[in-house]
Amino acid sequence: MSANYQPRLSLEQTGADSAIIHDSGRKLAEIRALCLVYALIHPQSSEIISATVPMPLYWRQYANHQHPEQSAAYNRRLFPVRQQPDEVVFHCESSNRSGSIISRYLLKIDYSSERESYEYEISAELSIPPGKKWSVTPNPVHGEVEFCNLWPNDVFTVNPSVAKKFQACYVQQRDRILKIPHHHLETPDKNNIRLEEGDKFFWLAEECNPVVETLSGEVVSAGVCAYMWDAHFGYRVTDGISPKILAGPQKIRAAFRLFGVDADSATAIIDRASKPDLTLIGNIPIYVNGLNTFGASLLDFPEKFHDLWEWKFEPGATTGKKAVGKVDRQTGFSDQNSLFIENFTDSTSAWIATAIGPAYGQPPISDRARLKLTAALKTEQVSGKADIAIRYFQPGKGSVFDLSDYQLIVSKNGLNTTHPWSKFEVITPRLSPPPERVHLMLRLSGAGRAWFDDVELNGLVSG
Known part of the structure; x- marks a missing residue:
């Protein structure tokens, strides 16, 4: 794909909490129930996010996130903000069942000629209204209050005839790169991964490889699931042992960017990475x-x-x-x-x-x-x-x-x-x-x- 590629983006709202984003008539991304169920990161690639494990566009706790009070998966609404051929911007808003937390996401999709990749830039805000309280369950392995959970399509599959994609995760922390091999053992390298503003988290190495770049000013605590190698990005608010009550009014903010790198860029990252300790x-x-x-x-x-x-x-x-x-x-x-x-x-x-x-x-x-x-x-x-x-x-x-x-x-x-x-x-x-x-x-x-x-x-x- 040429660096001179010119996108023609448009947004079609398909429901109160759903939309499809097109590029020149081809589906680029789809949101259903405020979850990203389909997403491309290169114009000629297959989807990097699928409905198998969609990416929520709302805040939730890692622990017991199926519980209606732990996740802002209720009262979902999506509002288009701006549509231009080179970018689409929309707003997502939701709450938990009781309304003790309000989740707001602003998502901008555009194309980077420099990276030759679509970019999904997300600003997220969690609000606890005055007089409301939210009990946070401790999680010892990464941040409890989660704003991003990404599972690249086919990184893990239960079908033995389908090859697993991506052999490892890589974490770029300023000038050093760490490799986290994909195995199913609960090893410490998967836990409490510290990410500061500008740090990047990669899944490598295929022809098209997803990257999450943290844009938050606050330290992010990430973790890799040993089951299917998805990554959770959130803030630690407890001591890892006891629950903590967050009382309103207060707001928590996060920002990140999802994009892709090609095979040559992936090879350069792998070559620079330090070897993991397998002892x-x-x-x-x-x-x-x-x-x-x-x-x-x-x-x-x-x-x-x-x-x-x-x-x-x-x-x-x-x-x-x-x-x-x-x-x-x-x-x-x-x-x-x-x-x-x-x-x-x-x-x-x-x-x-x-x-x-x-x-x-x-x-x-x-x-x-x-x-x-x-x-x-x-x-x-x-x-x-x-x-x-x-x-x-x-x-x-x-x-x-x-x-x-x-x-x-x-x-x-x-x-x-x-x-x-x-x-x-x-x-x-x-x-x-x-x-x-x-x-x-x-x-x-x-x-x-x-x-x-x-x-x-x-x-x-x-x-």
Whole structure:
């Protein structure tokens, strides 16, 4: 595309909260329900944003954003401000259900001859009216009050026949560039990414690559989702532990720009980036199909770097000493490796593998099948018990985001006090409809120590 390209932009309002932007008759962008559901960043490219995961044009909290009070997804309105052949400007306004927050976005779309890219420049304002209050839920991994969530189209797909796009994210902070590899492990490089005015966040490297440039004067706290590599941009307003009440009147403002860079520019950025520290990956246990013996890490599977998921440790809630979860390299059932938990108080901690099922790109589970989980357990001085469990979600039975809508099947027996290695199993009833998501849980309830090894989801046990 020539740097002399001259756009012919126009806006067609299709509803109170919807519009389509055209360039010379071709669809350039589409807004539905104040969400960007389609967007190009180069005139001859495919869409970089799709309806699969649209980009909201309103403020929301990262935590539980489906809740009507957490998100300004109500009372939505879109107003054209200015239309010219070289730019389109429109205003988006909305609120949460109670009206305790008002969201206003001003979006300008134009074409940059210098970048040879469309540019989406957004100014956002969050207003809390006088006499209103908004409770903000803490989020330890990035800013809670979110003004941008971008998922580039096909960066992650559950369809194994479709290649994932973009191999990594890159963060340009002034004169340094950091690489964040695309894998599904919850590593610190994905969390609390500090962005100042003029810093840029890239997804690379394809022929056409999206960039978010922060224009805010305030420090932005961003994070990358380990599930599907979308990025969240927001402001931190809590201490990361306790909720905080924001009382009106007050306003919070943010600004950012979305544009694209070509393959040559992407290569130059990649060449300048510092190499990521991958040593931490070696200490994170991964879930594999078949027998899990915990001796390998993601570094042992370079061909599956973008496909494998982790076992995640969830310590029990306690006001005392925090529970410990780690890979024990000296104790195992069939080798010298196992997953270890030590609780110091009467709480429940668990190792959980959550990325099982078609929602994570695995084959669908057969209707009316049964799932069987087996594992070896060993305990020392356990005041409660160690056991294993299967937790699963079936479509049409509540919300996938609410764990209380999941079913939990626990092994009939567990181990308490002190016991040598023993084998346990748990089998689900016939499952219909088949679950979309399955969680494997290795649990310790009460004080003491427990080891788990040779964990296997033995496929499907027919009818």
